Structure formats: C-alpha cells, structure tokens
Amino acid sequence: MESGGLRQVYGAVLAEVEAGGFGAPPEGQLTAEQIVAHLAANDELMSEATEAVLAGSPFAYYDLETIHRPQVDALVAQCGGLDGLSTLLRATSQKLCTLVDRLGPAADTPVETHLREGFDLVVDDPLPWGRTLDLHTRVHLPKHLAQLRMLRDGPVRAPAPGS
Template sequence: MEAAELRRAYDALLAEIEAGGFAPPPPGQWRAEQVAAHVVANDELLLRTTEAVLAGSPWVYYNHNELHNPQLDAIIAECGGLPGLADRLRESSERVSGVIGRLGVHGETLVHTLIRDGFALRVDEPLPWGRVLDLHGRLHLPTHTDQLRALRA
C-alpha cells in the first residue's frame, strides 16, 4: 500500500469522527469514542511492530489486547473524549503513513499475526508485514469508517 492511499483511508475515518452526531450503538457494539480509541491503540501497535521489523527483531502482532472496553475507555479518558481522540488519531495516522515508505524489502518480513474481530478469529498465521499494513488501510480503516457512519443519527 502506498502512503497516499493509507492517508486517504485515515482522512475518511477522521472526517466521520469530526462530523459527529453519533447515536448510541446497538447493544454489544462500540460507541463512536470506542471505535476511535481502538484505531488509536491499534496504530500504536502497528508502529511498535513496524519499528521491530525495521530493526530486524522478531515480533508478533496480536490485536486482541486492543479490543477490550476497559482499555478503550482509558484511552478515551486520557484524550478527553472524541475531539481529543481525533487529534491523537491524526498524529498516530501521520506516523503510520510515514513508516510505509521506510519498509522497502522489510515489507516481506513474516510477522505472526493474530487478528480478532470481537470474539471471531480472523487471522492466525505469519503474514508479510507489508500485507498486514495493506489490510489495515484497505479493510480495517474502511470497516470502522462504515461503523461510524452507521452510528450517525
């Protein structure tokens, strides 16, 4: 994935967050603030993993720790709500978009990847790290953008 493509996916997500007007979610689903906090937390995990890959260190990417409501609620409190989350996401998205260009041949580095969506296991296998970042931009971010659109009253 090119940095410009990833930037567009983040910009679409940020536009939804900034548009506001979110209704409470259906039971069992995340509030808009929790969606934004999840992406912020996931960005930090992507950055830690990418730095390890660039340094040649073995690493695993397990997103399951970034999904739990108490952790998300702590990030929300730390950021002071949706406007602060948007600011933090803008900063983390710039950093994630920036590392794409640094990957080069390291994008082929296999990283054991475990991705959960709620309680469903989506991925549990080694993947080239560039592919994981591609999935983030092409699937993960648009999924959460759509999730936010659905929460708009």
C-alpha cells in the same frame, strides 16, 4: 511500500469523526469514542511492529478488541471526548504512515499476526508485514469507518413530543 492508500482511508475516518453527530450504538457495540480510541491504540501497536520490522527484530502483532478494551476505555477517559481522540488518531495514524513509507523491501518480512475481523477474517499465522498493513487499509479501517457512519446516520427517530 508507500502509504498513499492508508492515508486516504485515514482521511475518510478522520473526516467522519470530525463531522460528529454520533448516536448511541446498538447493544454490545462500540461507541464512536471507543472506535476512535481502538484505532489509535491499534495504530500504536502497528507502529511498534513496523519499527521492529525496520530494526530487524522479531515481533508478534495482535489486533484483538478484547485485549484492547481496558486501554480503549482508558483512552476515552484520558482524551475527554471526540476532539481529543481525533487529535490522538491524527498523530498515531501519521506516525504509522511515516513508518510505512520507510518499509521498502522490509514489507516482505514475516510477522506473527493475529487478527479477528468478525467471522470474515481470522488470521493466526505469520504474514508479510506489508500484507497485514494492506488488510488494515482495505478491511479493518473501512469496517470501522462504516460503523462510524452507521452511528452518525443511525435509525430514524420519531420527533420529540410537542415538536
């Protein structure tokens, strides 16, 4: 297994983060900072799972935002804003991509996987780890990239009074 597609999507996410200019999210949605922190926390979990697969150890992978919320909020505070979070995401994504490049045939190893991507994707079964990584590349990261773009583009705002 190789990480070319994964690196490409991370590049797009990081470029969006570095472009900045994010507005407030709609009620109940994540801020740009929380999205980036979530991705970094998720990268750490995916790296742990990939390391376990490479070592031949059993592992269960959970990507549930509600489990990560306290960790996400702590990461936002710890990193002190988007610059720090961008640096963290760059490091965690690089580590994950490097591990993915080492997987080879181990990508077929089944890993107990629990994913929730809204109502569109629900997985509560063992999946070959390479398949989970593919879902991360083709579904999870693009979903959050779209959220970041929405926060940057945001609704058209009326000009401030007196302008």
